[in-house]
Amino acid sequence: MFPTAPIARSSIHFGPEPTRMQFDDLSAEIREFCDRREWEQFHTPKDLAIGLSTESGELLEQFRFKNDQEQTALLEDPESREAIEDELADVLFFILRFADLYDIDLESALATKLEKNRARYPEEEYTGTNNKYDE
Numbered sequence: 001m002f003p004t005a006p007i008a009r010s011s012i013h014f015g016p017e018p019t020r021m022q023f024d025d026l027s028a029e030i031r032e033f034c035d036r037r038e039w040e041q042f043h044t045p046k047d048l049a050i051g052l053s054t055e056s057g058e059l060l061e062q063f064r065f066k067n068d069q070e071q072t073a074l075l076e077d078p079e080s081r082e083a084i085e086d087e088l089a090d091v092l093f094f095i096l097r098f099a100d101l102y103d104i105d106l107e108s109a110l111a112t113k114l115e116k117n118r119a120r121y122p123e124e125e126y127t128g129t130n131n132k133y134d135e
Helices: 023-036 045-063 068-076 080-103 106-120
Strands: none
Touching: 023 080, 045 068, 045 080, 068 080, 080 106
């Protein structure tokens, strides 16, 4: 587990508090952002999947060839942490944009996937191991 350093946050927040934005609010912000730039023409499922993969790769790049201590140091350094947060935000952007344009209920999809994973990875068999269910 990596420690987290306190950082300043923007006006966009996540979580259950009434002042925090939820998926629907975030999707609306992204929709407006993209609509004002007429980007929907570039947001086919394939193109959004490519964008998601590209941004995920950029997140991975931050940690590539780093040992645990170096990874922790990245998260403790404000400049490096901001770069990591930027990449995570880019990933979230593509996830939310895809779900919004193609009518995917992320909360429902995640709940369904967690149920599948609970069946595939029973606690009594998989606690403390990272083996895949078919290994």
